[in-house]
Every structure is written in structure tokens, then in C-alpha cells.
Amino acid sequence: MRMHRLALVLVFTLAALSLASAQRPAAAPLTAADLPAQLTPETRQSIARLGDSLRSLHLPDEPLYAKAAEGVLKGADDARILAVVRTLARELGDARASLGSGADDVELTAGASALHVGATPAMLRRLQEARPETGAGHSLATALVALADLLTRKVPPTVAAAAIDSLVTRRAPVADFAALRAAVERDIEAGRTPEAAVTTRTQTLLRNIEGRRPD
Amino acid sequence: MPDPVAVERIAEVLREPVPVRAEWRAGLLRGVGHLPAPTGRGEERRERRWQLRPLTAIAAGLVCAVAGAVVATLAMQGRRVVSQDALTSLTATMPLPGEMAAAGGRSTVRFVLVAPYASRVSLVGDFNGWNPSTMPMRRSTDGRAWLLDVSLAPGRHVYSFVVDGDLAPDPAAPRAGDDDFGVPSSVVLVNRAKT
Numbered sequence: 284m285r286m287h288r289l290a291l292v293l294v295f296t297l298a299a300l301s302l303a304s305a306q307r308p309a310a311a312p313l314t315a316a317d318l319p320a321q322l323t324p325e326t327r328q329s330i331a332r333l334g335d336s337l338r339s340l341h342l343p344d345e346p347l348y349a350k351a352a353e354g355v356l357k358g359a360d361d362a363r364i365l366a367v368v369r370t371l372a373r374e375l376g377d378a379r380a381s382l383g384s385g386a387d388d389v390e391l392t393a394g395a396s397a398l399h400v401g402a403t404p405a406m407l408r409r410l411q412e413a414r415p416e417t418g419a420g421h422s423l424a425t426a427l428v429a430l431a432d433l434l435t436r437k438v439p440p441t442v443a444a445a446a447i448d449s450l451v452t453r454r455a456p457v458a459d460f461a462a463l464r465a466a467v468e469r470d471i472e473a474g475r476t477p478e479a480a481v482t483t484r485t486q487t488l489l490r491n492i493e494g495r496r497p498d
Numbered sequence: 499m500p501d502p503v504a505v506e507r508i509a510e511v512l513r514e515p516v517p518v519r520a521e522w523r524a525g526l527l528r529g530v531g532h533l534p535a536p537t538g539r540g541e542e543r544r545e546r547r548w549q550l551r552p553l554t555a556i557a558a559g560l561v562c563a564v565a566g567a568v569v570a571t572l573a574m575q576g577r578r579v580v581s582q583d584a585l586t587s588l589t590a591t592m593p594l595p596g597e598m599a600a601a602g603g604r605s606t607v608r609f610v611l612v613a614p615y616a617s618r619v620s621l622v623g624d625f626n627g628w629n630p631s632t633m634p635m636r637r638s639t640d641g642r643a644w645l646l647d648v649s650l651a652p653g654r655h656v657y658s659f660v661v662d663g664d665l666a667p668d669p670a671a672p673r674a675g676d677d678d679f680g681v682p683s684s685v686v687l688v689n690r691a692k693t
Binding site: 346356358359367 | 622623624627628629630651652653654656665670672673674675677678679680681683685687
């Protein structure tokens with residue numbers, strides 16, 4: 284009888300655990316096989332071939348399939364989708380050339396996005412050189428995402444790149460990049476120019492970083 | 499205003515006992531009289547069983563406590579990432595994931611959209627092939643926000659919400675920048691575990 288009860292409790296526990304895991308969907312990586320059926324076979328084939336090319340260069344191909352699926356959901360036609368995917372493939376290669384062979388897939392996709400919205404290869408190279416070689420949070424991905432975000436908010440590219448560069452050079456934590464982005468967004472909504480917002484907020488963050496440094 | 503006299507008259511009628519045939523009433527009472535009186539023997543037996551086997555009760559309690567702790571730990575695992583990292587600077591209306599660190603491998607990201615008047619919200623992004631049917635969001639208990647926890651691999655993820663059929667970027671997350679199709683998207687960055 285006692286064993287029976289314990290078995291029941293175990294069954295309920297397992298059921299609860301499986302329920303908890305089922306409530307949190309997991310995202311699987313996309314492949315060429317996941318390209319939407321709405322695309323013509325020719326378009327799918329072209330994108331798959333581009334993906335093969337990127338893989339052979341040790342570049343991530345998943346962003347291409349995701350971009351194509353995004354285009355389908357947003358109602359773009361095949362020609363537009365293919366043009367966008369080709370541009371993305373080129374920008375991933377440019378990002379690799381700027382960030383170096385040590386850059387990981389996350390940095391490459393973030394770098395490609397920054398290039399797409401107005402950053403130059405020289406800006407990416409400068410960030411790569413400013414990146415601390417060791418220590419916590421040395422990935423450039425956060426900095427590149429913040430740079431792309433500032434550029435989409437019409438911050439002049441040189442101003443945005445200088446701001447991000449100064450934070451990277453001083454090993455600003457991830458939180459500071461998020462803080463900069465949020466503060467700039469608020470300032471622009473309040474009527475400040477994007478340039479003034481970035482300049483002021485960056486100076487404040489740099490002062491805070493200096494204040495946090497141990498003497 | 500209802501007429502009190504009329505109300506009282508209706509109440510009087512309702513108060514009158516329902517006419518029941520005498521033989522039916524007698525039969526019912528006879529049937530009730532033949533039912534066995536409650537002895538409480540079953541409950542006594544159950545109580546005695548627990549008294550005789552206290553170890554069973556203790557073991558069952560312990561197992562339940564351990565199971566509860568395991569379930570709670572698993573449920574809190576992903577949220578800890580959200581609360582400990584760089585989210586304090588984001589807008590107060592939405593505890594949205596901006597940049598967060600994965601505690602090794604995948605990380606659970608909580609997506610939140612405040613849309614009290616929406617009737618259906620789902621999440622689309624590169625992590626689900628931009629398929630609006632795979633990740634429906636659930637309404638919060640107060641009915642104002644829509645929530646979904648998604649297990650994501652470290653990386654830069656572009657996403658959007660589908661609110662009653664229309665695409666909407668996350669108002670509190672960084673813009674993806676590469677809005678090639680005329681509709682803006684948002685980006686969430688799940689960092690690799692810090693070394």
C-alpha cells in the first residue's frame with residue numbers, strides 16, 4: 284500500500300515536471316529545409332545555395348533562412364526576398380572581414396545588421412581593436428546591437444560609433460549599453476536631437492564608470 | 499417601485515407548502531427510515547491506518563516537499579536571468595529582455611507586451627521561422643499584458659509581435675535595424691555565459 288502511494292506521488296511529480304517544460308517552448312535552429320513553402324522552388328534553391336556558400340566560408344547561414352521567412356510573413360515577393368537575402372549574405376562576409384576570424388556567429392550577425400543601417404567596416408574594425416582581450420563580457424555583440432539601434436534612431440554614424448567605442452574601450456558592462464539605448468530613446472521622444480541625446484548620455488555613463496572604478 | 503401589497507400577496511402564495519400525496523410522503527419516510535445510520539466507521543478506519551503507519555505519511559510529505567522544490571527551482575531558473583541582468587534600465591511598463599546572459603547553453607527569455615485590448619497575440623521571430631501559429635502568448639492574470647517564456651540559444655534574435663493579425667515591434671526593445679520589408683522588428687540579444 285505504501286509503495287502504491289509513493290508511486291502515485293512520483294507519477295504526479297513527473298507529470299508536473301513535464302508540464303513545466305512543455306509550457307516553455309524551445310526554439311530550434313533554422314535550416315534550408317525550413318524555408319517557407321510559399322517561396323517558389325527556384326527561390327528556395329537560390330537561398331539554399333547561398334547558405335551553402337556561407338557555410339563553406341565558416342559564416343552562419345541560419346540568418347538567411349530566417350530573413351526569407353520574415354519576408355514571407357511580411358508579404359514581400361520572391362524577388363525582393365532574394366535581393367534582401369543576397370545583401371545579408373554579403374554583409375555577413377563584410378562583417379567577418381571587419382571583425383576578424385575570431386568573431387563568433389552572434390557578433391557577425393550583429394555586425395552585419397550594423398553595416399546594413401550605416402556603420403562602416405572601419406567602425407567595426409575600430410570596435411574590434413578596442414575590445415578587451417580577456418575578462419567578462421568581452422563579446423562585441425551587445426555593443427554592435429546598441430550601435431545598430433542608435434543608427435536606426437537617426438544618430439549620425441560617427442557620433443554613434445564614437446559613443447559605442449568609448450564604452451567598449453572603458454569595458455562598460457552590458458547594462459550600460461542597454462541604459463544608453465533606453466535613455467537616448469527617451470531623450471529623442473522628449474524632443475532632443477539624436478546627436479545631443481547620445482553625446483550627453485554617453486558622457487554621463489562614462490562619468491559613472493569612472494566613479495565605479497576602485498581607487 | 500413594486501407595489502408592497504402585491505409583493506406580499508405573491509410571497510404568501512410562495513410560502514404555502516407544495517401539495518404532496520399522503521401515500522407518496524409515507525413511502526418516502528419509510529425509505530429514509532430503512533437507510534443504515536451513519537457510523538463513521540470508514541473514516542475511523544482511514545484515520546487508524548495513518549496512525550498505524552506514520553512513516554508512510556512522513557515519507558509522502560517529504561516526497562511532495564522535494565517534488566515541489568524541484569518544480570519551483572525549474573520554474574524560476576529562466577526568470578532569474580531576467581531579474582539579475584541588465585534590465586533595470588529598461589522601461590518600467592515592461593520587464594522586457596534587452597540583453598541578458600545565458601547561464602550556459604540556452605536561456606529562457608520572457609517576452610512581454612502590454613496590450614490590454616488585444617484579443618490574440620503571438621510571437622514571431624527567427625527562432626520560430628516567423629510562424630505566427632507556433633508561439634501564442636498568454637494573457638497575464640490582470641488582463642493587461644501578454645506573456646511568453648521561450649528557451650533561446652545564445653545569439654542575436656530578431657522578433658516581432660502579431661497583435662490581432664498585425665505585426666508590431668516591441669516598443670521597449672532595440673530596433674533590429676534591418677527593416678528590409680517595410681515593417682520594423684525588434685532584437686533580443688542572449689549572450690553566452692560570461693567567462
